[in-house]
Amino acid sequence: MIQEKIKELEKTINSDYSNISGILIQKNGIKLYENYFNGYTAINAVHVFSVTKSVFSALIGIAIDKGFIKSADQKVLDFFPDYTVKAGEMIIQGITLKNLLTMTAPYKYKSEPYEEFFASDNWVNAALDLLGGEKHTGEFMYSPIIGTHILSGILVRATGQPVLDFASENLFSPLGIKVTRNVVLHNKEEHIAVMNDKNTSGWVVDPQGINTSSWGLFLTPSDMAKIGQLYLNGGIWENKQIISEKWIEESTKEHIRLDRLSYGYLWWIFDDKEPVYAALGDGGNVIYVNTKKKMVISIASLFMPDAKDRIGLIMEHIEPIFED
Template sequence: MYEYRNPDKKGMNQRKKIWLEKIINSSYNNTAGIIVLKNGKTLYENYFNEYTAASTVHVASVTKSIFSALIGIAIENGYIKSIDQKVLDFFPDYIIGRGESTIQNVTIKNMLTMTAPYKYKMEPYENFFVSDNWIKAALDLLGGKWQEGQFMYSAIIGTHILSGILVKATRQSVFDFATKNLFLPLEIEVGHNVVLHNKEEQLAFFQDKNVSGWVTDPQGLNTAGWGLTLTSMDMAKIGQLYLDRGRWQGKQIIPAWWIDESTKEHSRWGNLSYGYLWWIIDDKEHIYAALGDGGNVIYVNTKKKMVVSIASRFMPRAKDRIKLIKEYIEPMFE
């Protein structure tokens, strides 16, 4: 049993605590909550900007890393044969455009490692959001010129195809599958689906301080790349689950082999390594993270048995939380 609500008083003295919080308030002032776990114990837990332990925030692209877990669970349970399955295997009624061929070779693994090709240089978010069928819109943009293994980050559009694949494979809604197989065992309550009808509602969702739920598309499919809301402790639980290779209170929630594969390098973007929708911070030390816009982070350092979760309210060009963790937080809990 992890001591989530009983921070270890020896873990941090008052002087260090004041210094850390001064840095957070001055340079990372959109922070909602920070939790530090080591060896399964809470060494630090604090909230900022009138947020509390019960507050949920939109974790942005942290959603991707959590969705990766759902794909692994689906494979382990036989819903999906393997990550080498072709994307179009799940959409047999999709009509391929004339002259299009590369889309036929795109696999689930390409989607997970951000090595799928797209017919754009910049994601056309607005056109995608106003379409009446997000899966079809995403498939229409998949393909084109393809250099095998080339990293092309899809923040929203391409990743949404994974939602369609999960629903087609499991014949369950994403929400129901995630609740039964991941959220309930961890006592995470997402609450409800959120339908955003227009651009104004989408912007409000990003900026609302009291946001909750999980966004769906017009067909009711939950988003895979963004749109999930969690508390700081929910994020810490996910990190601890990964640190413990998928086991939670004696039960295997995510297959250990999937966590091992998900958190090692499969593709690369410049100096950054990427696993299966997880960023690899240090492959040798086995440090990896789920990173979301605005400064949302689930950080796992397997060598130090440490998890850091940072929930943040959306802010453009938020300061790098990995720097905060590596330069300030980790050294305090050596």
């Protein structure tokens, strides 16, 4: 019976979600299903876009756990004492890490000037220059690329280590995730080319060699599932506390409400009581965690504009097959 349902699922994937490259489904830490599409295999990493944000949230939590950062309430400018605030822009002084983590920092634009940002010679400073404006701190303003990159600068300043070194030592290596190199992109054409390049792996860096925090990480479905399982396990991996349970609880609870969704610390919240939460990336990349059903589902996808919502696929077609 379950095999028939899986066949139907795969038919749905091929017809309606044709850019999926891999799916991995776990319940109670046991792998129930794994499959690959579009010529991809278990070893091919995919550019997971904004799933990078949720991974970076974990790194900020680890840095707080280890005392490199005092708390999420610490002021952003504490980490940039050399940054000069322009006259009349005092609102910047009150912005905290929590504002960056919950997308409640204000910016001087309605839509991100990302082309100018990428063209600048210092992305962290360019992002700091765009903080402020007319909106109030505390209002939700999603920053797909620019604002979150300030967290990269903060992590480097706080730990004194390159982001990838800190991540490898404290998160990736303990979980058996291999992100082995920095990816340097020189122009727009290279940005576009790596999106669906089966042979690219690693983590994109800015002109200073700082790994990006809002996009640019390449992971396999197995890598993503490991991060989801770590969160489901309360931060424990092979009897070792990798991230504090307190940070995971804070990250995956509602901090700001948006219609039918909520936002935590760079995680999307679908049900605050269960809870059900996910890391979501452009094109349909997902780490989905259902704590009540003890399920972790990772979906890797190739980039395509306006990709069909994966949460609908998970809740309507995947969970009913594997939840029993």
